Amino acid sequence: MKGKRITKKDLLDALKKFLKDELALLIAFERDNKAFKIRAYKKDVPDICLFNPVYEANTAIYLRRIFSEDFKILCIFRPCEARAYVELTKLTQVESRSVICGSVDCFGTVSSKLDNIVFPENPQDLKSFLENSKNLRYACMTCRLKNGVFGDFGLRIDSDWNLWVIPYTGKANVLYELISSAESDLPREFLENQERNGQVFQSSLDEFKRDFDKCIMCLNCRDICPVCYCVDCVFNNDEYLPKGDALINSILRSNDAQIPKNKEMYHFIRMYHVSQTCVGCGGCEEACPQGIPLTKYYKGISERLSGLFDYVSGRDFEEKIPYTTFREDELPNADD
Amino acid sequence: MEKGFEIKDDVNIVGFTCSYCAFKASEMAGSLRLKYPEGVKVIQVPCSSRVDPAFVIKAIFEGADGVFVAGCHPGDCHFIKGNYFTRRRIYALKEMFEAFSMKGRLKLFWISAAEARKFVEKVTEMYNHLKEGKK
Known part of the structure; x- marks a missing residue:
């Protein structure tokens, strides 16, 4: 498997080129001071937030019942949201030809109900901040699939904190070909999230x-x-x-x-x-x-x-x- | 309720039975004068895969002590592959019941139209088991 090592600027340039198309749309997170929001971008994208530490709702619900084949909707989601998208395509609730959905490495999230948490902007600091946070959601605490290996493409971080884009399906070429960096072999190690041993659920x-x-x-x-x-x-x-x-x-x-x-x-x-x-x-x-x-x-x-x-x-x-x-x-x- | 038809049993079992095999087996049990407990209420379904697990859960929460789903042996389905789907679904549902410590309240039987005796045996066994647990 091959990928491209990129900076965030390369990614934004490619996204800008992608949005030149009339029917193209980008759904991603934005950071507005303290607040993190999901939003759609058309025609232009000033900036996006790749690592969103605040969880509101699973964004894949907004893809439900997209049945038209004409759009080109590029989504940059968390792994759990990209997985929900994959499930929805299997359940024929999304026309997969019009949606290109990628996943970004996730460090865990906190609930959007909590105010007054200031998150560091740098991914490196964000990861250690969230790992030591007491406010991590239960779902994220028990999550074992935090790596961006789901959906059509992945945006992943290697052990030296470089950003990589890796295509998993043919659809990802829409974005992948627009990225100017040279293709190369993947680094040996990506940032791995700690494995947590799950217990078999038993209740009464x-x-x-x-x-x-x-x-x-x-x-x-x-x-x-x-x-x-x-x-x-x-x-x-x-x-x-x-x-x-x-x-x-x-x-x-x-x-x-x-x-x-x-x-x-x-x-x-x-x-x-x-x-x-x-x-x-x-x-x-x-x-x-x-x-x-x-x-x-x-x-x-x-x-x-x-x-x-x-x-x-x-x-x-x-x-x-x-x-x-x-x-x-x-x-x-x-x-x- | 008409006198004589009153059901005195305190253990209620709802059975979803495939009309091509298990339901025929229950009819045959009647014509062979075999007896099975009064608490067993048999519901006829066109195929065992017609049974949505929601039916089973609804029956349990509306007062049934146990539920069984009975279909043809795998490979003998009238609709060719219906009971293969039943097998996966009910197997998973049984696992879920086990996770909530409700083991024994749901059973899956394979009973062909000729196996009236097996039907009576299985149902009576389940009935006795649930009755013991209720005491």
Whole structure:
């Protein structure tokens, strides 16, 4: 595999050339004094922020339902967001021909709800700042896939703090060819993030009920989840989430009188539905107004269930989602 | 409820059975005068892969003590490959139940239309197991 060693200026020049096209768009992070924002650039790009330490939402949700083939949308995302994009292309929720999505090495993030944190600008300082930060999000603390090796291209840092751009798919050429630097072999070592040993998730129904007792069924976690994309979610109708007359009827005909109804069922069903595709970004926990430790459960279950099929969400464009495929000679002991 | 049809059992099992095999097996069990517990409620589905795991979870949280999904043996599906998908899905769902220490509340059976005895055996075994756990 080959790549190009670049400076940030080379990258910006290439992006400027890329944006000359009428239908080209760049989606990236910008740094505005203290604040970090996601934004789209058209025609020109003054500056972008590659390493964004503040997490608001998984940006891949904005790519959902882009079905036109005419655009050229270049995205520079975090690894978890690029993985969500790869999953969405497999689920046919993004027209992959119009989106070129790359991933940048990530040092972890803190919640956007925290104010008054001043982040150093230099990536070197930022990395050590975040490593020693107590405010790192739980999802980032347990993240094992922080390297920019997902999506169409990667922007990575080697051990001497040089920036590299590495194409992974043919689509990346749109950007790669515009970069003036010479192509060369990749350095032997990239900046590696510390490996953290994951434990197998184990919980109990009582613990689960205790943790989710606070849930108010606002469905924010569903709406902000990048891979929970169904337009006709079962929890939009009265059968699974009764309201009004249906709520009163269902209370009268069942033993369960809690309001709102079906909290545990909702989280169980959603947990199963995203069990293979969950990228573990922790966006659900960010969106939860009640502060429920959602990442612990959703990520734990997804790691345990995708481990059964040796699947890693967003690893590869070609790899099929386990529930949509099978091998005839597998799982001989599946029945009881 | 009409007298005589009242179900006294305190253990409720919901079974999703494929109409081409396991449901036929349950019918055959009836015509062979084999008995299985009253608490077992059998639901007929066109194929075992029609069972969305959401159905199973809904049944559990709305009061069922156990749920089983029964389909044709792998390779014998009427729709050629439906039960291969069931196998993956229910296998993963069982793993999830295990993560929440709910092992034994979901089972997957392969039962062909001729295996009425196997159907009764499996269902009774599951019933007894759940009844013991409830005491």
